[in-house]
Amino acid sequence: MSNAPLIRIFKASKRFTKGKETITIFENLNLSIPQGDFVAIMGPSGSGKTTLLNLCGGIDRPTSGEVHVAGARIDSLPEGALSKWRAANVGFIFQFYNLMPMLTAAKNVELPLLLTKLGGAERRKRVETALKLVNLADRLNHLPREMSGGQMQRVAIARAMVSDPTLLLCDEPTGDLDRTTADEILKTLQLLNRELGKTIVMVTHDPEAAKYARRTLHLDKGVFTERDVAAA
Amino acid sequence: MGDLYLIRKNLFRKKTRAVLMMVAIFVAFLLFGVLGSFERAFNSGETGASATRLVVNNKINFTQPMPIAYLNRVRAVEGVRVASHWNWFGGYFQEPRNFVISFAVEPDTYLDVVGTDYAFVPEEKAAFLADRGSIAVGDAVAKKFGWQVGDRIPLTSNIFTNRSTGNRTWDFTIAAIFTPARDLVGTDVVFFHYEYFNETRSFGRDFIGSIVLETTDPALNDKVADAIDALFANSPFETKTVTEAAFNKAFAEQLGNITLIVTLVVGAAFVTILMIVGNTMVMAIRERTREIGVLKTLGFPNGRIFRMVLGESLLLSFIGGGLGLAAAYGACIFLAPLVGGFAPGLTLALPVVLAGVGFMVLLGFVTGVIPAMNALRLNIVTALGRD
Ligand SMILES: Nc1ncnc2c1ncn2[C@@H]1O[C@H](COP(=O)(O)OP(=O)(O)OP(=O)(O)O)[C@@H](O)[C@H]1O
Ligand SMILES: [Mg+2]
Numbered sequence: 001m002s003n004a005p006l007i008r009i010f011k012a013s014k015r016f017t018k019g020k021e022t023i024t025i026f027e028n029l030n031l032s033i034p035q036g037d038f039v040a041i042m043g044p045s046g047s048g049k050t051t052l053l054n055l056c057g058g059i060d061r062p063t064s065g066e067v068h069v070a071g072a073r074i075d076s077l078p079e080g081a082l083s084k085w086r087a088a089n090v091g092f093i094f095q096f097y098n099l100m101p102m103l104t105a106a107k108n109v110e111l112p113l114l115l116t117k118l119g120g121a122e123r124r125k126r127v128e129t130a131l132k133l134v135n136l137a138d139r140l141n142h143l144p145r146e147m148s149g150g151q152m153q154r155v156a157i158a159r160a161m162v163s164d165p166t167l168l169l170c171d172e173p174t175g176d177l178d179r180t181t182a183d184e185i186l187k188t189l190q191l192l193n194r195e196l197g198k199t200i201v202m203v204t205h206d207p208e209a210a211k212y213a214r215r216t217l218h219l220d221k222g223v224f225t226e227r228d229v230a231a232a
Numbered sequence: 233m234g235d236l237y238l239i240r241k242n243l244f245r246k247k248t249r250a251v252l253m254m255v256a257i258f259v260a261f262l263l264f265g266v267l268g269s270f271e272r273a274f275n276s277g278e279t280g281a282s283a284t285r286l287v288v289n290n291k292i293n294f295t296q297p298m299p300i301a302y303l304n305r306v307r308a309v310e311g312v313r314v315a316s317h318w319n320w321f322g323g324y325f326q327e328p329r330n331f332v333i334s335f336a337v338e339p340d341t342y343l344d345v346v347g348t349d350y351a352f353v354p355e356e357k358a359a360f361l362a363d364r365g366s367i368a369v370g371d372a373v374a375k376k377f378g379w380q381v382g383d384r385i386p387l388t389s390n391i392f393t394n395r396s397t398g399n400r401t402w403d404f405t406i407a408a409i410f411t412p413a414r415d416l417v418g419t420d421v422v423f424f425h426y427e428y429f430n431e432t433r434s435f436g437r438d439f440i441g442s443i444v445l446e447t448t449d450p451a452l453n454d455k456v457a458d459a460i461d462a463l464f465a466n467s468p469f470e471t472k473t474v475t476e477a478a479f480n481k482a483f484a485e486q487l488g489n490i491t492l493i494v495t496l497v498v499g500a501a502f503v504t505i506l507m508i509v510g511n512t513m514v515m516a517i518r519e520r521t522r523e524i525g526v527l528k529t530l531g532f533p534n535g536r537i538f539r540m541v542l543g544e545s546l547l548l549s550f551i552g553g554g555l556g557l558a559a560a561y562g563a564c565i566f567l568a569p570l571v572g573g574f575a576p577g578l579t580l581a582l583p584v585v586l587a588g589v590g591f592m593v594l595l596g597f598v599t600g601v602i603p604a605m606n607a608l609r610l611n612i613v614t615a616l617g618r619d
Contacts, residue, residue: 054613059528084533
């Protein structure tokens with residue numbers, strides 16, 4: 001695990017204005033996550049965990065402040081450049097999988113590759129590799145509705161991994177799964193971090209899940225506190 | 233897998249909905265193809281008409297008769313090569329619904345005037361000219377009723393009464409079956425001898441419906457027409473002489489403004505599918521808000537998402553419209569013998585097909601542009617937050 005920060009958030013604030021009211025989610029927040037880290041982010045509902053993850057992934061922008069990820073200052077990138085940047089650098093994993101219901105597992109995983117110049121054969125090869133990585137090589141032609149939650153989440157992980165991004169952002173990836181299935185998914189994430197060096201930021205409500213991470217950050221009332229999970 | 237694959241999968245994810253929209257589009261394009269072709273063929277009288285042919289009618293209107301004595305006076309006008317006449321018989325075969333466009337004519341001069349329109353077997357033509365109780369039948373009519381040369385057939389008039397029998401029916405022997413000699417000429421028509429008809433009808437004797445003539449040169453048309461009308465000015469039966477094209481047009485308009493009717497019917501069909509398909513597409517894309525958010529998250533650029541949504545309504549429009557035009561092609565082939573002389577040469581014409589393709593593109597764009605704009609403008613965080 002190298003020490004160069006992959007994510008550096010500097011004095012970021014996020015506010016929502018509704019009519020005359022302004023809600024401040026966080027103000028002047030700083031965060032630094034080195035390359036190769038696996039961070040769990042915990043905190044009460046509404047504390048801004050998802051918002052923070054969205055900032056890191058370039059699908060939302062701070063009201064003020066800077067967001068540097070993978071060598072780019074993404075808070076000020078124009079829309080088109082930001083799309084390209086996302087395709088090249090980040091993989092997203094959501095609580096409810098967010099697979100395309102009309103596409104098979106293989107086609108779902110292939111989606112991000114449509115943004116590359118790879119040919120059909122090469123794409124198929126990568127899809128198979130990604131699905132093998134999550135132990136779903138035998139489910140290539142299954143539709144999401146023909147799979148269990150755990151299987152769908154593994155397809156989602158394969159989709160996030162297929163274009164080989166440096167950063168994986170997971171928003172409650174096991175929130176919809178039972179303990180055993182959740183542990184399998186978390187082991188897979190741990191493997192991606194340890195064996196393939198992927199930097200992972202995972203939002204979770206589950207202290208058991210957080211144990212799979214290298215460290216846990218608590219976000220509450222707009223401030224981070226770092227605690228050793230084992231000590232907590 | 234490419235974008236077209238995704239577009240197709242998206243379009244057919246709700247099969248019933250996609251099929252229903254396609255059926256609506258299919259029907260609209262079928263209507264457009266058939267009615268558009270019919271309208272073209274119906275108004276083709278202009279192009280099917282001969283340039284050197286003039287028609288003389290009673291000035292009041294073409295259903296009013298004039299004395300047969302006019303015929304010889306017309307023949308004497310300078311620039312007239314040959315003149316003949318026709319008389320509307322208003323006939324049907326056995327039952328009123330078996331309507332037959334039938335005329336009593338002076339055979340030899342009439343066939344001379346319309347000689348470039350119809351092709352006859354020489355022996356049959358000779359037989360028709362020789363037998364005053366015979367009839368010449370267009371092949372479209374012969375096919376419709378299964379008639380053959382030599383058959384004896386009754387034709388009943390809804391205007392005239394046969395003096396020799398006291399009823400409205402005349403019997404004829406089919407001497408000839410003729411075919412069209414050039415494009416856009418209909419053969420849904422029969423001719424028989426005026427002489428035979430005139431002797432046996434109970435009223436209107438020695439009156440004729442229209443005089444039809446050929447000039448020696450199309451450049452003389454106006455001069456000849458003026459000369460004829462001047463000849464009968466201030467008589468009890470004043471005349472109006474026009475080109476065959478103008479007459480056909482006036483005749484067609486008598487039946488109603490087909491162009492307007494077709495435009496209204498097709499227009500109504502298109503407005504309806506525009507509403508149905510447009511609304512359905514907006515709803516279909518709204519249901520997919522979350523998925524579009526996911527595509528954007530993965531890095532699909534806005535322009536590509538816009539094109540994919542637009543592509544979906546274009547694909548829908550092309551499938552429904554394409555099948556509709558294909559069915560219209562078949563329907564025209566099927567209908568051609570049934571509509572016969574009203575719409576000679578009825579076929580799905582290339583201009584109709586091209587206009588149809590234009591409408592498909594237009595329909596696809598109009599129904600797709602709003603959902604595509606919605607998808608384009610969709611904010612990722614809002615889209616993902618929606619369950
Ligand atoms: N578009 C918005 N407009 C107004 N307020 C918003 C909007 N999006 C988020 N918020 C508010 O921002 C706060 C943080 O939301 P966020 O989704 O980041 O919380 P979270 O920590 O992920 O919560 P949870 O654990 O329930 O997922 C919440 O109070 C939410 O109501
Ligand atoms: Mg959240």
